[in-house]
Amino acid sequence: MMNTGAILYTEKIIGAFPGIDVGHQFFSRAEMVVVGFHNHWLNGIDYIGKTASAGRKTSMNLTGYNLPLAISIVLSGQYEDDVDNCEDVVYTGQGGNDLLGNKRQISDQVLKRGNLGLKNCMEQSVPIRVVRGHKCENSYVKKVYTYDGLYTVVKYWAEKGVSGFTVYKFRLKRVEGQPSMTTKEVCFTRGRIPKSISEIRGMVCEDITRGLESIPIPVTNLVDDPPIMPPGFIYIKDMKISKNISVPEIAPSGCKCKGTCTDHTSCACAKLNGGDFPYVHREGGRLVAAKGVVFECGPNCGCGPKCVNRTSQSGPRFRLEIFRTPKKGWGVRSWDYIPSGSPICEYIGLLRKTDDLDPAADNSYVFDIDCLQTMKGMDGRERRLRDVSLPSYLQKVGEDATESVPFCIDAGKTGNFARFINHSCQPNLFVQCMLNEHHDISLARIMLIAADNIPPLKELTYDYGYALDSVMDAEGNVKQMACYCGAEECRKRLY
Structure with a gap:
């Protein structure tokens, strides 16, 4: 990818990186290289060299700077002389390490390349991105890398290291005014998942699902005094259907695969998804890219329940917590x-006709099934079906789509934990329409998918998709609701 220029940012960037906030996690060094965040899959220091041969070029104006300049470092415990106190770091320069995993120095380090780049950053007050790597069983390389913000080099020196060889040391201090680090939370969660109910602070319910989900979901409340549970709500695992709605009973013919779908050239469901499977066989199945609609295997398919093309039908597989927030209700x-x-x-509740909703009722848990609008690219949404070969009957339905949304999911009184997921103007989840039991796009399943690598204890959010001034009260007056998502690009109003 580097040789073909298929990197997101092909030119090196000093300081803050577009789209990568403090707390962002990469599940391999290769992911950092592909983005252009840290351009070496092995070296701990990434730097801008004096010539193009020392690294990729940068479009930044470097007139007056003394090169090389370090732009990022990765702390992953490779060197025996490192000292990491989170906000204050003593970083061992590069070179002289045997790279065999035992962290031992076998020769002297020299003040050149990345080491010289760190020295020059100190002398010219250039900030450096700091990434920390730690073990993670969920990562395909068994490590995860967390971006912890910008640091400045405040001091450097040479000394004899633990193994008797000369090493260069660089003291770095974290730049003030940045978002709080998440590495401490990550390490705490990795090291001490609560072993008993008594360890969960503010718990008001051990399992809101009452055993319906395979993994219990506790509820915590450190905001209200006395702490309360979410009121007027009954947890369900499967969708309820209003009596005046007829869900198609005849399922699609399905694929003829056996056991699990592996050959995209012969699988009928893969052909519906543009000739390939929408998921990769990793970490229980991961969606490759957002689509207008994803066709999963259904009841008439020959494959079994462990088929990767049934990924969304397996239920929750992460340990979740519903918690009370100060301004946004539950999260x-x-x-x-x-x-x-x-x-x-999946967003679960009561499947209803949109026309049956009471306009006077204050119900914030209604989710419109608007897949047709998504397919048509309405409201400025990106059209995402160019890679999907729809059956002829679905193509006609898509062409006839109007702005009306005939069906919705009402989770006001009954639903699953999806109803508690809050809005954000810069969310970490996205909405994906799914079809498997039938192919009626107006009654598609609504799934929430991770849009990014999400660290532990990070609140899950998606964009509710309201247009400003689009919500009216019973008298036809515009209703407004403030947004407290806290995102850097927050629109300040939910609607």
């Missing part, structure tokens, strides 16, 4: 790392 967070593309949950 949901995970105790586990969530890799990008992982299905989180």
Whole structure:
């Protein structure tokens, strides 16, 4: 990918990196290289060299700078002389390590390349991105890398290291005014998942699902005094259907695969998805890319329940917690790392006709099934069906789509934990329409998928998709609701 220029940012960037916030996690060094965040899959220091041969070029104006300049470092415990106190780091320069995993120095380090780049950053007050790597069983390389923000080099020196060889040391201090680090939370969660109910602070319910889900979901409340449970709500695992709605009973013919679908050239369901499977066989199945609609295997398919093309039908697979927030009501967070593309949950509730909703009722838990609008690219949404070969009857339905949304999911009184997931103007989940039991796009399943690698204890959010001034009260007056998502690009209003 580097040789063909298929990197997201092909030119090196000093300081803050577009789209990568503090707490962002990469599940391999290769992911950092592909993005252009840290351009070496092995070296701990990435730097801008004096010539193009020392690394990729940068479009930044470097006139007056003394090169090389370090732009990022990775702390992963490779050197025996490192000292990491989170906000204050003593970093051992590069070189002289045997790279065999025992962290031992076998020769002297020299002040050149990345080491010289760190020295020059100190002298010219250039900030450096710091990434920490730690073990993670959920990562396909068994490590995860967390971006912890910008640091400045405040001091450097040479000394004899533990093994008797000269090493260069660099003291770095974290730049003030940045978001709080998440590495401490990550390490805490990795090291001490609660062993008993008594360890969960503010718990008001051990399992809101009452055993309906395979993994219990506790509820915590450290905001209200006395703490309360979510009121007026009954947890269900499967969708309820209003009596005046007829869900298609005849399922699609399905594929003829046996056991699990592996050959995309012969699988009928793969052909519906543009000739390939929508998921990769990793971490229980991960969606490759968002689509207008994903066709999963259904009841008439020859494959079994472990087929990767049934990924969204397996139920929640991460340890989750519903918690009370100060301004946004209830929210949901995970105790586990969530890799990008992982299905989180289906939005469950009462399937209703939109026309049957009471306009006077104050119900914030209604989800419109608007897959047709998504397919048509309405409201400025990106058309995402160019890679999907729809059956002829679905193509006609898509062409006839109007702005009306005939069906919705009402989770006001009954539903699953999806109803507690809050809005964000910069969310870490996205909405994906799914079909498996039937092919009626107006009654598609609504899934929430991880849009990014999500660290533990990070609140799960998706964009509710309201247009400003689009919500009216019973008298036809515009209703407004403030947004407290806290995102850097927050629109300040939910609607």
